[in-house]
Amino acid sequence: RLRVDLVLVGNELAEPGERTVYVQIIGPDGYVLANASNALFDFEGSSITYSAMRSVDYQNNDLNVSLFYNGPGITSGKYQVKIYTDGHMIGSSEISLR
Secondary structure, eight states: OOOEEEEEETTTTTTOEEEEEEEEEEEESSSSSSSSSHHHOTTTTTTEOSSEEEEEOSSSSSSSEEEOOOOOOSSEEEEEEEETTTTTTEEEEEEOOO
16 A cells, blocks of 8 residues: 655635545556556546545645555555646656565
């Protein structure tokens, strides 16, 4: 089980309301970890596979968000993690598992 933690930073110019946050975890083999073959969302005109998603109520204040991947395929190696919401990639990172 992998947990991804992030903060949606407060922004008084953003529209408050419900947001869907997607995390894409790309394994050492270059494939996206996913629980289902239909785990897709639209990004820049393409369907992208996600590893986990969560709806949150964003009210223009800093909001701590945790997403969990509970599926198969977790091995040792370097993973890329990408975070998306509102049609934008809002963050990325790399982690190494031993």
